[in-house]
Amino acid sequence: SQVSREGLGYQRSQNGGQSVPLPGGQMSDYHRFGSSLNSPAKEETFFDGIDVSLTGIADLAGPKPPSSLKPGLEEVASQIEQAMKSFSVQKPAAVASSLAKGKLKVESLIAETEKSDLSAEAKYNVLHELRVKQHQFNDALVAALQLKLNADVIPAGQEDGMMAAMRGAASTFQMATPGLAFPVKVHLYQPTIPSLTVKSVKLVGTSRKDWSISSPAPPAALTSEKAADLTFKVKVPDDEPYTRPYFTRAGLQNAVYEVASSASRNTPLAPYPLQAVAQVEYEGANVELASVVQVVSKVNGPGTLRYPMPVGPALSVAMSPSAGVVPLGSKSINVSVRVHNNVKPAASPSVSLSLPEGWTATPKSIPVKFSQEGEEQTVAFTVTPKVAEGKEYTVTAVAELDGKSYSEGYVTIGYTGLRPYFLYSQAKYVTTGTDVKMAPDVPVAYVEGSGDDVPAALEQIGVHVSYLSAQDLANAELQKYSAIVLGVRAYAVRPDLIANNARLLQYVEKGGTVIVQYNTPEFDHNFGPYPYVMSNDPEEVTDEKSVVKILDPKNPVFNWPNKITEKDFDGWIEERGSKFLQAWDPKYTALLETHDAGQPEQKGGLVYARYGKGVYIYNAYAFYRQLPLGVPGAFRLFANMLSLPKNPEIK
Incomplete structure (x- = not known):
């Protein structure tokens, strides 16, 4: 209760932070409305009548499980038990051998189950649980071996050098744009085993687009004395999708969200675009770890901050106001357009308005000059409207740069310590003629x-x-x-x-x-x-x-x-x-x-x-x-x- 209430306290937008209970028992009442299991009328736990042991996975196979499944699960359970008994905070790698044996056995059970003649439903259920165990063994091995993987965008020219190492990570751009080329430094380290075989280190684009990745050869082994640092050259694909939610709605008047057909609906957000993946081998078991590629910023107080690298437009465009009314008989109205620059080192776009028929704007176009990435400027237009009562009109802002037009913008959601994400909206002013x-x-x-x-x-x-x-x-x-x-x-x-x-x-x-x-x-x-x-x-x-x-x-x-x-x-x-x-x-x-x-x-x-x-x-x-x-x-x-x-x- 204390942990969950402390978590709830971070919902600060409305609650302002909840109080955390003092130590002690907390009562919660539950009512069982139905059950398909033989369990007493008054249960002692939520799991009465359910086999929650590892060998209980075999029950999912039905009355005739593969002959090797239950003995294999018992062997896996034995390795887990041995790892728990052998665990030492001072030497976590002491359990790595048991974990490796358990992982290898789970993987052999997966292969056997895939070849079995179980029904499709039973096979799916068993494989799902075994693959969960496979991932858990992998994560436990990463922790036991204290494997660390980090991937940072770095400024061009800072691929190596002692001074760069002493200064620490340098600030980078915060938003990658289509066509942008830059280096990524991948850092792989383990302090526990004299030598681990390195099978691969690579960068992977989550959209499966071609990132034109230039990959250095990884070391054959990762020793406990020295980290491996590899510099990759990448280029954002011209058609790389922006980092944005896979669910959208046009406005608050829409009761439901539209979900992209290609979305992975079991994830809260679409994945960040680029990640590093490393695979090492320990006692015959493959161990994989991954890390999103990060951008770096330095802020007085918090210090060096790393956030997953997003991909977005060269220009983010927003209108103010975005909705409203035009009183009948208005001679003119004022609208503003805010443009955020993600282009390095400089950009000179022009901004104009797409207007309803009969409307005019002064000036027709406004040039903007940016001297650096991350800069924002706001330009103002005086618009002469032509409205009728009750009729809706739309004004759209358009920024043009290097032959491309931009008419949407994003806001960053999050705060220090929380991974940022980006909400997009069209740069539009939707208004109604109103008496x-x-x-x-x-x-x-x-x-x-x-x-x-x-x-x-x-x-x-x-x-x-x-x-x-x-x-x-x-x-x-x-x-x-x-x-x-x-x-x-x-x-x-x-x-x-x-x-x-x-x-x-x-x-x-x-x-x-x-x-x-x-x-x-x-x-x-x-x-x-x-x-x-x-x-x-x-x-x-x-x-x-x-x-x-x-x-x-x-x-x-x-x-x-x-x-x-x-x-x-x-x-x-x-x-x-x-x-x-x-x-x-x-x-x-x-x-x-x-x-x-x-x-x-x-x-x-x-x-x-x-x-x-x-x-x-x-x-x-x-x-x-x-x-x-x-x-x-x-x-x-x-x-x-x-x-x-x-x-x-x-x-």
């Missing part, structure tokens, strides 16, 4: 929470927010802002917000508007002007198509400058909202109701209160998803909330 109005001259401040894209989305309707720091919340003149928006989960991650909450209420009392977005139970401390209850397990409505009822149609939130109807809740993506209030003071007015099938009515998703001269709103609806994804109705309703300070219905 959305925003009151003029409404200065808006924003208190960032745990991270959302609402401020960037609001730019599309002409709202340019000012971010409030901890010092601003404590000392700044807040009344200069017509509205203050609190970001998602702000009360969970901004202790300064809690400390200065009274100033926010004073701001409302003097005429300001505060809009509190979705917050977790950290908000359940009556931070509003009147009491409310969220609970430790607040409700959420996950069906994005759940019916939304407007409870107070005359409320100013629904009438100016946009007339809000239930149609504005069409086309929402992924969910309606989360962390609805459960109860509230009568001075609050519930504005909307929705619920999932079988769920009680949820009226605590949007509550409105007048306090002094101002307005206070708690909003659990998922605007933080809808606005960045360009849902028109969400923009219209949020614009109304931001426009409340200018609403003629509010005196």
Whole structure:
């Protein structure tokens, strides 16, 4: 329980790190719903009635197993028992001989089983278990012999030399690109046996493309006194696939992933593109070990970091925003294109936009100059749109370099100590012509929470927010802002917000508007002007198509400058909202109701209160998803909330 809970603690994106139980027994209840084995009604272990011994593999062969199978398994079990008795932490190689004999015997059983007349199902089951044992023996031998294999990309010209060895691994490129040529240094070492026969050392491309590998001859033997260092020359195939997941979906509106037909579905991710494989022989047993080829970086603090080498595009291209709305009658909109360079040493691409019919962009093309790999630049275009209400449009960014076009980009997923992977998306801006109005001259401040894209989305309707720091919340003149928006989960991650909450209420009392977005139970401390209850397990409505009822149609939130109807809740993506209030003071007015099938009515998703001269709103609806994804109705309703300070219905 301690180990598993400590592991769960690394799920930090939501949980923030779980607590680890103190030492002691932990109770867990299990119920057996059915069994095909003869076992007591109340079992003592999960394995009652199951032969978990090594010789139990023979049971998988059915009533007539090959005559050599069970005796052979008993011999293997004997070698394992001998290895366990002989094991020494100081001299792990003492068990290597028993492990080698066990591995050889397993391999002979595999060969015999393959030639047997067992049924296809029985043969598959027995071979599966034997091959698992084969891999386990191999891994145990690698550990017992303390074999080490490392493969690093190295800078050209650093193939050897004492100074290079003293300096340690040098920083390299972080993303290989198709056509790139570079050296790879493979390091093989063992400290335990006077001499091991080396059968092969090679580099293998996992995509089975031709990497044009120039292989040096491996040494005939690997002695305990000296490591073997071999430098390979490789070139990334021009058609090498990028290192990316084998599962994709177009967006959050897609409920399932599309899986590549060629994918190995028993692996969490597609393999990294290049690995080193070495095979040595010990007492007649072949021992294989492998290592992915790695790139190297040096970071102050963590020091030298090695990560599996990925393959990606020469240029990674992304658009900002990637989704949104274009208000009807807009004369121009601004879009940005971010380009990341993976080309060494320099590159000079040009960037342009592919536009819908009738749209124009200024300038038509923008040249970019990169002086080194890993560099990023952002260029901006002014676009003149031509939109109709409700119609969807797509703008695509295209970067051109050396006769090739690039119109997708990636983000790196992971953090220090975790192997990185790469999520790709098209460099597109998908937008909808929308009848959305925003009151003029409404200065808006924003208190960032745990991270959302609402401020960037609001730019599309002409709202340019000012971010409030901890010092601003404590000392700044807040009344200069017509509205203050609190970001998602702000009360969970901004202790300064809690400390200065009274100033926010004073701001409302003097005429300001505060809009509190979705917050977790950290908000359940009556931070509003009147009491409310969220609970430790607040409700959420996950069906994005759940019916939304407007409870107070005359409320100013629904009438100016946009007339809000239930149609504005069409086309929402992924969910309606989360962390609805459960109860509230009568001075609050519930504005909307929705619920999932079988769920009680949820009226605590949007509550409105007048306090002094101002307005206070708690909003659990998922605007933080809808606005960045360009849902028109969400923009219209949020614009109304931001426009409340200018609403003629509010005196």
